Amino acid sequence: MSNNETKRQNVLEVSLQDVSAHRTPDYPVNPLFVERWSSRSFADQPVPQDVLYTVLEAARWAPSSNNLQPWRFYIAQTEEERELFKEFILPGNRIWSDHAPVLILLATDTRRDENGGVNGAHAFDAGAAWGSIALQAHLLGLATRAMGGYDRNKAREILDIPDYIELQAVIALGYRAGLDTLDERFREREIPNERRALSNSILELKRK
């Protein structure tokens, strides 16, 4: 293993330990879903182009209403591209996301057809694509974190985004780093968060 690979492996092992200390599934779900978590620390290590595209390929195969595949990606990787994104990401998120080697603005084409029809499922379907991105990234040893804290109007203006495109989330993607690389203000929160009980999300079926 190269030095980088060894380092990455260590970080992964630590993070797996962390996850089981913080999350206990109630049913025997595939570990993939529980071990993925949205950290904020990113290593100063570039994401190879084929790794980025493999992550996006997972989104490509997500299900969508009428197979419309409404997800669209604006990708920032170079210094210049990331500078553009920094102009519209809110200061609180910039503290950590400035270190992410890849930023993806996940947007949606809201058009159902050429006749002005609207795809009512565009946000929902983009969410499925985002889920696949997060899971495939995790499977490749990368971390993701989606943020809603960015100035949508500014993003539209800076990137000249047409009206029929809606903005869903900015996704930070990269290799997870140790706590010491993260701004002090976020260190205590750099743990996998918990969930409400499944039973609280199941609503009672009762005929009116």
Add this chain to the structure above:
Amino acid sequence: MSNNETKRQNVLEVSLQDVSAHRTPDYPVNPLFVERWSSRSFADQPVPQDVLYTVLEAARWAPSSNNLQPWRFYIAQTEEERELFKEFILPGNRIWSDHAPVLILLATDTRRDENGGVNGAHAFDAGAAWGSIALQAHLLGLATRAMGGYDRNKAREILDIPDYIELQAVIALGYRAGLDTLDERFREREIPNERRALSNSILELKRK
């Protein structure tokens, strides 16, 4: 293996073959994402309760904005419960979905807090939960298909759904069956659908 397990295994093997004949990923994505597809045929085989909850457990661990976990599930399994759902699912979808042993109305709590704030990411986050449901079901040898073709007003009325809950999709869940169990009108479409090229979903970054 029990008779049922052998049958299920055969169906799975056939479906895997089918998938590689219809779908070729451009990047080395985990097969999980490519082999999951939204079929319409369902075997007359109940879904055990622990299997259903394991599928929903995957959704439980999906990421969400501020960890609000806006997904909510109305589940129909008994004859009586499924009869309720049949009242609002549109006729074209009933032809195949009537055979699904489980129907899940995936809804969202749109509230951000107790003060009337709205969670702008509720549909997007529910989509991530749906993606996890579809993938975990696939990993357990089950099939899912989400539909938008149902009467939302009727569903609200029949299930007495409060205003702050929005309806996203009805998900059919069960074990996949052979073509012969599917209505003739859907047999030709019972194949994994394709996708546009990934490059078509990546939008150019250009400063205005």
